[in-house]
Amino acid sequence: MTLTLWGRPSSVNVQKVLWALDEFGLTYDHKIVAGKYGGLDDPAFQALTPVPRVPVLEDGGIGVWESHAILRHLARTHPEHALGAAMADPAQAAAIDAWLEYGSTSLQPPFIGMFWQLVRMRDDQRDAATLDGHRSAVMGSLAVLERGLSDGRPYLAGDSFSLADIGLGSLLYRLFDIAPDIGDATAGVCAWRDRLAARGAYQRHVAVSYDELRVT
Ligand SMILES: N[C@@H](CCC(=O)N[C@@H](CS)C(=O)NCC(=O)O)C(=O)O
Structure with a gap:
């Protein structure tokens, strides 16, 4: 079944899905929409999601939206993979x-707040x-992650790399x-x-320039 990912690769939420698709070893079509690329008003996109946000993964005619829901969908549809x-x-x-819930509710919102203040606003807009x-x-949430990673635990959910790490x-x-x-x-x-x-998929999709998002 053909997979189509909708979303600009400069979005951190899209990067989660790009990283996961790469780890699962899946091929997919990629429609680069949102931000400066526009396309959120495309009826084909709107038919897949009630929310005009990316990422959206189209899987056999089903639209899966919300980045963490997409990660779980990939896990459910690929039980043969360790993830x-x-x-x-x-x-x-x-x-x-x-951990995925904690990321959505406690780490990501203040991180996004910092990112907007430091990258996506002009000096005169910052507070x-x-x-x-x-x-x-962010520091409070990272302290919780520190506890989760204590005792030499290599990954958030234990000894193995998981969707939580993505x-x-x-x-x-x-x-x-x-x-x-x-x-x-x-x-x-x-x-x-x-x-x-150290993971190739992280290097390919996450550790990449976000210059297109900078307000100059
Ligand atoms: N909770 C959603 C957030 C989706 C979201 O806010 N996406 C942003 C990009 S990170 C977006 O589509 N913004 C509109 C735009 O870029 O035009 C998720 O995890 O997928």
């Missing part, structure tokens, strides 16, 4: 799901107090790029980031 098999095991899936608030929230790890390249000093307080997160950064 899929882990999601079929209730104990492993519980840990992976919890130091708002940036500080986002940074504090969902949350996709934020790390930009986070450390815009605020390199956060590494001072997050040795475990840094070691985990280095482990993820």
Whole structure:
């Protein structure tokens, strides 16, 4: 069945899906829409999702939207792959799901807030107090990740690389790029980031320039 990914590769949420598709070894068509590329008003796109946001994965006529829902969909449709098999095991899936939810609700929102303040706004639009608030929230969430990665645990959900590492790890390249000093307080997160950064799929889809998003 043909897979089609809709979304610009400069979106961190699209990068999660690009990374996962690469790890699963899947081929797909890629329609680059959203942001400066437009296309969210394409009726073919709108038929797939009620929300005009990317990523959307089209799989055999079904539109799957929300990046973490897409990761889970790939796991369900590819149980033969280690990333899929882990999601079929209730104990492993519980840990992976919890981290994915934590990423969506607690780490990603303040990270996005920092990213907008530092990259997507002009100097005169930035607000130091708002940036500080986002940074504090990010540090609080990273402290939780530090605890999750304690005792030498190599990956968020345990000994094996999982969807949780993709969902949350996709934020790390930009986070450390815009605020390199956060590494001072997050040795475990840094070691985990280095482990993820050694993966080819991370290098191809996550550790890439985001210059097109900069407001100059
Ligand atoms: N919670 C959604 C967020 C989707 C989202 O906000 N996507 C952004 C890009 S990161 C978007 O489509 N923005 C509109 C645009 O780029 O034109 C997910 O995880 O997929």
